[in-house]
C-alpha cells in the first residue's frame with residue numbers, strides 16, 4: 140500500500156469508530172476485508188488510527204471536522220506533515236484537500252484532548268501537573284519489558300534481546316524494567332520472550348509490584364488477576380504461595396501457560412474456593428484506565444459520569460471483598476491505573492472509614508510524567 144492508501148484506510152476505520160464500533164473490531168474488520176495489506180501496512184494503519192484516537196478533539200479542530208477524514212487531516216497537521224502530500228486523489232489515496240477543510244480555533248480543553256465533563260476532576264486530581272499530564276497522554280506510550288529475574292539478570296536479558304535486534308535501556312521506575320528503543324515489533328517472535336526471559340509490562344505496573352512488601356514464604360492473593368501480569372511479576376520477586384483470582388475466570392486462561400514459561404508457580408482459584416488468611420492481598424481494581432489512555436485511547440472518549448460512578452461502586456465492593464481475604468496483621472494493597480482521586484485516595488479513605496481494622500501505611504501516585512502509565516497504590520495493614 141502507498142502511504143496515501145494507508146491514510147485512506149485509516150480514514151475508513153476511523154469513520155466506523157466514530158459511528159460507534161470498537162477500535163480493535165474496526166481494525167480487524169478492515170484487515171479481513173483487505174487481504175492485500177501486509178503486516179507493515181496493518182501496523183501503519185493501526186498507528187494512524189491510534190494517533191487519531193489519542194487526539195480526537197484537537198485533531199478534529201485541526202482537521203476542521205470530526206469525521207475520519209477530518210481526524211486524519213488534523214493528525215497530519217499536528218505532526219507537521221503537509222496533508223496535500225498524501226491527499227493526492229491518485230490511486231487509493233484520499234481526495235485532495237478542499238479549500239474549506241481548514242483548521243478551526245480550539246478551546247484549551249480541546250487542545251489538551253480532555254473531555255469537558257471530566258476536566259474539573261482531572262484538574263483537582265492532578266493539580267499543577269494537569270496540563271503536562273494531559274499533553275503526555277497525547278503521545279504514544281513507550282514499550283516496556285519486565286526482565287524475569289528468576290531467569291536472567293537485566294544485563295543478560297539486554298544482551299539476548301540485542302542479538303535479536305531489540306535495543307533496550309533500563310528504566311528507573313522499577314529494577315526489572317527495560318524501555319524498548321528499537322525493534323519493538325520483533326518482541327513477540329523473539330526467543331527471549333518465548334523462553335520467558337522477558338514479559339511485556341508497563342514500567343509503572345512493575346513499580347507497583349516492586350513497592351509491595353513481599354517476602355519468601357508469604358501467602359499472597361492477586362484478587363483481580365486478569366491476565367495475571369502482576370501475579371507473574373510478584374512471583375518473580377519472591378518465593379510466594381501465590382493464588383490468582385478473578386471474578387471472570389476466563390481472563391486467567393492463559394495464566395498457567397505464562398507461569399510455566401516464566402518458571403514460577405501460580406495457582407488460579409475460583410471465587411467459591413477462596414480461603415481467607417492471606418499475608419497480602421492485591422486488589423488491582425477495575426478502573427477508568429485514565430492513567431493508561433496512551434495505550435487505550437478509546438477509553439477516554441467512552442467514559443462518562445455514570446460509568447465512572449459505577450466503577451467507584453465496584454471499587455468499594457472489590458476493596459471490601461479483598462479485605463475479607465486478609466489475615467490479621469496482613470496487608471491489603473489497592474491499585475488502579477487511574478489518575479482520578481475519586482478512584483484512588485477518596486476510594487481508600489471511604490474504605491478506611493467503614494473498615495476500622497485497616498490503617499494506611501503508605502501510598503504512591505504515578506503519572507505518565509514518571510515515564511510509565513498513571514498508577515495509584517495504597518498499602519493498608521489490617
Ligand SMILES: C[S@@+](CC[C@H](N)C(=O)[O-])C[C@H]1O[C@@H](n2cnc3c(N)ncnc32)[C@H](O)[C@@H]1O
Pocket residue numbers: 362363364365366367368369370384385386387390423424425426453456457
Ligand atoms: C485492572 S484489571 C486487572 C489487571 C491485572 N491485575 C494485570 O496486572 O494484568 C481488573 C480485573 O478485575 C476483575 N474484576 C472486576 N470485578 C471484580 C470483582 N468484583 N472481584 C474480582 N475481580 C474483579 C476484572 O475481571 C479484571 O480482570
